[in-house]
Amino acid sequence: MSLDRAARRLVFWQVMLGIFAFCLIEPNPGLLLVAGSLAALSRYTSDGPRGWALPRMGINLGAIGALLLLAGELSARPERVVEAMGHFLMWLQVLILFGRRTDREHAQLMALSALQMTGASVLPRGGQALFAVLLAGYAAVTLAALFAHHLKSVRDRARAAQAALAPRGVAERAGLAVANETVLPRRIWLWAGCVAVVCGAAGAATFVAAPRGVKGRMAHALSHYTPLSARTSVGFSEAVSLDGSMLEQGSGRVALLLEAEAEPPRPADAWLLRAAVFDRYDPTSRAWRRLDRLTGLEFGARADRGRALAILDDDASMIEARLALRSHPPPSLPTLTWNRGQTAVASVDAGRLPVRLSTQAGLLSAAARVGGDIQYTLVRPRERVVALAEPEPAPAVRANAAGRGSPVASLHWPVETERCAALAASILAGAGVDWPPAESASVEDDTAAAGRRAAEVERAALALSNWLETRCDYALENPSSRGQDPVIEFLFEARRGHCELFASAMTALCRSVGIPARVATGYRASEFNTVGGYFTVRERHAHAWAEVDLGRGHGWLAIDPTPAGTVEQAHLAAAPWWSALQQAYEHLELKWVRDVIGFDAEARAGLLSRATAVVGRDGPLGLAVSAAWRGLGRGGRPAWFEVLAMGFVLFASAAAVLILTLLGLARRKKLSRLRVLELPRGERRRLARDLSFYLRMSDMLDRHGYARPAWQSPRDFADAVVSANPGDLEPIASLTDAFYWVRFGGARATAEDRRDRRRELRALESALLGAERRVGRLAAGLRSETAA
Amino acid sequence: MSEGLRERSARGRGRRRLRLGRAAPAYVVGLSGAAFAASYTQANLLFWAMGVLLGALLVSTAYAVLTMRRLELRRAPGSVAVVGEALRLRYRVVNRSWWPVFAVTVHEVLSAGERGAVEGRGRRVKGRPVGWLSHLVGDEPTVGETVCWPLRRGELAFEGVELRSAFPFGLIDCRVRFDRPASVTVLPQLYRLRRQAARRALGAQPGQNQPRVLSPGAGSDLYELRAYRAGDPPASLDWKRSAKTGRLISRRYAKPEPPQVWIGVDLSRPGAAGETAAAGDARAQERAVSLAASLACEAFLAGMWVGLSVAGAPGHGMAPRGGPEHRRRLLKSLAMLDVERLGRGGPMSGRPTVRVVADPARGGRGGRHGAPSLTYLELPALAVEVDPAELLAPIEGSRRYAPAAGGESGPEASA
Numbered sequence A: 001m002s003l004d005r006a007a008r009r010l011v012f013w014q015v016m017l018g019i020f021a022f023c024l025i026e027p028n029p030g031l032l033l034v035a036g037s038l039a040a041l042s043r044y045t046s047d048g049p050r051g052w053a054l055p056r057m058g059i060n061l062g063a064i065g066a067l068l069l070l071a072g073e074l075s076a077r078p079e080r081v082v083e084a085m086g087h088f089l090m091w092l093q094v095l096i097l098f099g100r101r102t103d104r105e106h107a108q109l110m111a112l113s114a115l116q117m118t119g120a121s122v123l124p125r126g127g128q129a130l131f132a133v134l135l136a137g138y139a140a141v142t143l144a145a146l147f148a149h150h151l152k153s154v155r156d157r158a159r160a161a162q163a164a165l166a167p168r169g170v171a172e173r174a175g176l177a178v179a180n181e182t183v184l185p186r187r188i189w190l191w192a193g194c195v196a197v198v199c200g201a202a203g204a205a206t207f208v209a210a211p212r213g214v215k216g217r218m219a220h221a222l223s224h225y226t227p228l229s230a231r232t233s234v235g236f237s238e239a240v241s242l243d244g245s246m247l248e249q250g251s252g253r254v255a256l257l258l259e260a261e262a263e264p265p266r267p268a269d270a271w272l273l274r275a276a277v278f279d280r281y282d283p284t285s286r287a288w289r290r291l292d293r294l295t296g297l298e299f300g301a302r303a304d305r306g307r308a309l310a311i312l313d314d315d316a317s318m319i320e321a322r323l324a325l326r327s328h329p330p331p332s333l334p335t336l337t338w339n340r341g342q343t344a345v346a347s348v349d350a351g352r353l354p355v356r357l358s359t360q361a362g363l364l365s366a367a368a369r370v371g372g373d374i375q376y377t378l379v380r381p382r383e384r385v386v387a388l389a390e391p392e393p394a395p396a397v398r399a400n401a402a403g404r405g406s407p408v409a410s411l412h413w414p415v416e417t418e419r420c421a422a423l424a425a426s427i428l429a430g431a432g433v434d435w436p437p438a439e440s441a442s443v444e445d446d447t448a449a450a451g452r453r454a455a456e457v458e459r460a461a462l463a464l465s466n467w468l469e470t471r472c473d474y475a476l477e478n479p480s481s482r483g484q485d486p487v488i489e490f491l492f493e494a495r496r497g498h499c500e501l502f503a504s505a506m507t508a509l510c511r512s513v514g515i516p517a518r519v520a521t522g523y524r525a526s527e528f529n530t531v532g533g534y535f536t537v538r539e540r541h542a543h544a545w546a547e548v549d550l551g552r553g554h555g556w557l558a559i560d561p562t563p564a565g566t567v568e569q570a571h572l573a574a575a576p577w578w579s580a581l582q583q584a585y586e587h588l589e590l591k592w593v594r595d596v597i598g599f600d601a602e603a604r605a606g607l608l609s610r611a612t613a614v615v616g617r618d619g620p621l622g623l624a625v626s627a628a629w630r631g632l633g634r635g636g637r638p639a640w641f642e643v644l645a646m647g648f649v650l651f652a653s654a655a656a657v658l659i660l661t662l663l664g665l666a667r668r669k670k671l672s673r674l675r676v677l678e679l680p681r682g683e684r685r686r687l688a689r690d691l692s693f694y695l696r697m698s699d700m701l702d703r704h705g706y707a708r709p710a711w712q713s714p715r716d717f718a719d720a721v722v723s724a725n726p727g728d729l730e731p732i733a734s735l736t737d738a739f740y741w742v743r744f745g746g747a748r749a750t751a752e753d754r755r756d757r758r759r760e761l762r763a764l765e766s767a768l769l770g771a772e773r774r775v776g777r778l779a780a781g782l783r784s785e786t787a788a
Numbered sequence B: 001m002s003e004g005l006r007e008r009s010a011r012g013r014g015r016r017r018l019r020l021g022r023a024a025p026a027y028v029v030g031l032s033g034a035a036f037a038a039s040y041t042q043a044n045l046l047f048w049a050m051g052v053l054l055g056a057l058l059v060s061t062a063y064a065v066l067t068m069r070r071l072e073l074r075r076a077p078g079s080v081a082v083v084g085e086a087l088r089l090r091y092r093v094v095n096r097s098w099w100p101v102f103a104v105t106v107h108e109v110l111s112a113g114e115r116g117a118v119e120g121r122g123r124r125v126k127g128r129p130v131g132w133l134s135h136l137v138g139d140e141p142t143v144g145e146t147v148c149w150p151l152r153r154g155e156l157a158f159e160g161v162e163l164r165s166a167f168p169f170g171l172i173d174c175r176v177r178f179d180r181p182a183s184v185t186v187l188p189q190l191y192r193l194r195r196q197a198a199r200r201a202l203g204a205q206p207g208q209n210q211p212r213v214l215s216p217g218a219g220s221d222l223y224e225l226r227a228y229r230a231g232d233p234p235a236s237l238d239w240k241r242s243a244k245t246g247r248l249i250s251r252r253y254a255k256p257e258p259p260q261v262w263i264g265v266d267l268s269r270p271g272a273a274g275e276t277a278a279a280g281d282a283r284a285q286e287r288a289v290s291l292a293a294s295l296a297c298e299a300f301l302a303g304m305w306v307g308l309s310v311a312g313a314p315g316h317g318m319a320p321r322g323g324p325e326h327r328r329r330l331l332k333s334l335a336m337l338d339v340e341r342l343g344r345g346g347p348m349s350g351r352p353t354v355r356v357v358a359d360p361a362r363g364g365r366g367g368r369h370g371a372p373s374l375t376y377l378e379l380p381a382l383a384v385e386v387d388p389a390e391l392l393a394p395i396e397g398s399r400r401y402a403p404a405a406g407g408e409s410g411p412e413a414s415a
Helices: A003-025 A029-045 A056-076 A081-098 A103-121 A129-165 A187-209 A217-223 A292-297 A396-402 A417-430 A447-471 A486-494 A499-512 A564-574 A579-597 A601-615 A620-636 A639-673 A681-690 A692-703 A714-724 A731-743 A751-787 B024-041 B044-066 B195-202 B239-245 B279-301 B324-335
Strands: A254-260 A271-278 A280-282 A287-289 A318-325 A335-337 A347-349 A355-358 A363-366 A374-381 A517-525 A527-529 A534-538 A542-549 A556-559 B015-020 B071-076 B087-095 B101-110 B130-136 B142-148 B154-165 B172-186 B212-216 B222-227 B249-257 B260-266 B305-310 B318-321 B354-358 B375-378 B400-403 B409-412
Touching: A003 A029, A003 A081, A003 A103, A003 A129, A029 A081, A056 A081, A081 A103, A103 A129, A103 B044, A129 A187, A129 A579, A129 B101, A129 B130, A129 B142, A187 A601, A187 B044, A271 A363, A271 A542, A280 A499, A417 A447, A417 A486, A417 A499, A447 A499, A447 A542, A447 A556, A486 A499, A499 A517, A499 A542, A517 A534, A527 A579, A579 B044, A639 A681, A639 A692, A681 A692, A681 A731, A692 A731, A692 A751, A714 A731, A731 A751, B024 B044, B044 B172, B071 B154, B071 B172, B087 B101, B087 B130, B087 B154, B101 B142, B172 B324, B195 B279, B239 B249, B260 B279, B260 B318, B279 B305, B279 B324, B279 B354, B305 B324, B318 B324
Parallel strands: B260 B305, B260 B354
Antiparallel strands: A254 A318, A254 A534, A271 A335, A271 A517, A280 A287, A318 A374, A347 A374, A355 A363, A517 A542, A527 A534, A542 A556, B015 B172, B071 B087, B087 B142, B101 B130, B101 B154, B130 B142, B154 B172, B212 B249, B222 B249, B305 B318, B354 B375, B400 B409
């Protein structure tokens, strides 16, 4: 590709990439359509020396129009300064693309595009992985454009200087002939790659090493700015409506990312991320709501005790799960249930995010609504929580639940309780569960009795759950609206519905037989990202299940009565066929957001401390080195010997690397001299071996003043030298013949051939030395005559 | 026509220097802006951008330090130097290092005198010749070229050549200077003469200045008959004459010699010979020399032998001869003519066929085509008055170059 064309095209693609990235990140598809189309059109109308060019006056008028547009945009939406400036720069680029483009215009285009891309990089939606990909491509194209532009501008300046010197009217005629200008050297792209690597490494080093401070007002505004399209709540709400609210949560937006760091879970296992629990069912509105009395039981997690909400066994195996909310978090933050066990939050690490924990509800909530993505970690023991650090007073609702017969509204199903109780009793009887248990609450304070009761409650609840799982079908269809309560209709007629109906029915059955139960909503994390090793939780994974109170000291048991296989199939069916590619993209996006966009002073300190820990005295590397050093002294050998040996090994290694490098360079130089670099590797190796005699001959002749000019072929050179020195230098002709036979005739050198060539080389060397001595004697004679 | 550049020394390695490049101010502004924006907004991507800019500086510095280390430069034969015509200077550059060099500009270094630094002397060259090389990779000889435009005839001296590269970002300019003193003889400006008028002035028209027969040779006309001598070819025997005379007679043919022309150059003003010429006189003298050179070339082109005689400078006189070597020596003699050292306008050697006189008093007005006619021709042998403007004919449909009023070369619109 010619230099002019390469520079023109690269600048064009740099501008196009910049426009595309900015419109993508804003996002502004209309502007992308208009500006992108116009810029692309210029490629066909105004590109190249023969293209139509917009007059300078038109460009100036267009620039004034763009300036007015900028003023209008700033006055209408003063908070969107970056976007308005980006639009202004974009229109300027489009105008210049339609004008006559010289080196100056190309430089302007590159500068404007770089400024626009800088603005795009501070926009808040820069967390998209596609933007990261575009940014990398943009950087590569910009670097290549810089290279080509530098070459072209230097050449054009030389030409302009020549044209300025020439008399008027003859600049074209006397045009400067420049060497190797037509084609870009292939090697320049290799160097461009090296430069890109160095610049990228320097950028990474600066990125890590540059200290981060407090953001300014503008930065604060930018970080809290969220486009309207992103201002949507995700996941769940404060109320569960059985009239089809599940069906609205069908988008593919990523709501949560769950990453288990202690022990990667099996992809088939589903994690239940509880967001809210609901205790009160309103038959009028057919919605679940939270009891008002539970609100008073919440307490704030004090900062100094934020990590000591539970006392754990010393050797308890911990599961640490990191949750990252990719959008505005709801007031209730998800907590974790695992293995149908007790839900507990052992530790909350959400940075500066103020959180509250309700031990009664097992609910973690944000104290204030915050913007942007948040990330927090949940730590819980694998087995169970041994004891709470500060035992909470038994909530009234649970105490009442323990005493059977107490008229607590929340423990009873207000809708057709008798019918539900009959169904539950038949189910329990069918499963062989003796309910109610023989021992009642007479030994309420006995821990063993409480344990036995918890086991019986769990067995009964599991029996009810199994019945629902096996007898009812999972479907995402709307419940019928015949005026009947949807839960009753689900239990006694349809036996087909979504997860909220399963959870409601389970709660109804439990409450009807005196088991305290409630509905919990949240997410069912089953989509495992194999690239990154974490669960991706989407809005469509919103789920509901039931929780059963096992009694004091045993907490709430999460029971999911929905058929797991059917739910899994529904989630898998929603996954597109390109899910593998999507996983890679989402993982890239996660890394981009977490490691680049979200890199702050805290992350920097952590990274530096980890690096220091690795290479420091107490780190693995430092310990290994010190251990090796100490190990050298053992065995009774003198320390200096080991030091000497280690030094020798290091020196030998370095020398070996150096020698190998030099040999490689020498070999490459040899191939370059033989002009065989373009040949296949095997052929190259053979020719380098068989033609080394010719290089030796050339070096020998060069030392004695017979250098072959680059323009002269080996044959012509040999003829010229031999005709100038008849008789003495005859071996040159035969060696040149051998060169042609091997290089172009495909002949392979045998051992005898090599011997012959060595002999001829020796003869040539002696002949050259003899000629040199004769010339020396002649010169000495002339000098003596002159002196006489 | 003439010899090109003569390199006096091709030895010595280049001297390297590093300077800030043209893009350095813009880079400083960009880096400062990026640093301020990054610290103000704390946007991580701006820290990346700042780091990339620092990386560019690092790359530029490393490249400038390591590049252009083992360059070899030799001058290559260039074109003939003529006043007002492009003088192409060529260089053979070899990069012996494995580290390639990209975007190299070649700058010819002129001596102080040629640059016009010496007081009282005009410039011989306009500006500094600049060339360009795309890349210099390992051991591959590359021939580069620069063009300069000589303004005055005489000996033009060059001191050296400087190679520059600010690759890849134009931040640091690496320069290597090679001392390669060389000189070239700049021939007088050659006008494109109106051929008919010029040949009429030179006596090269049919019927004028016929070829002379001076020696036997391989012509078709009879030169002489003589007694046969051993060695004469048998085919040369005149058998009829031999039969009549009774002895062998050989026939010899004549070798015609081309017509000769003497060009006389008289650069002294009438009545004021030996005085220092004024500026206008100097221009007239230069044009007289150029016209004499142009006439000589035209005469050579017509196959004539050309002799030269210069009034007041007998050392510059040359007997009429033909051939390219004689033409080269004649033009060089005119090129080296120092008008300030000419003696009083004495007699010329030979008999000038055409006499070129520098006399601003008798010219000064433009001819038909607007060319100044400061040079007057005396044609004593043929007694033909020729208007110099008529000699300086335009070329149809193109532009040509003739002396302008200001003494510089300039285009003249075609008629």
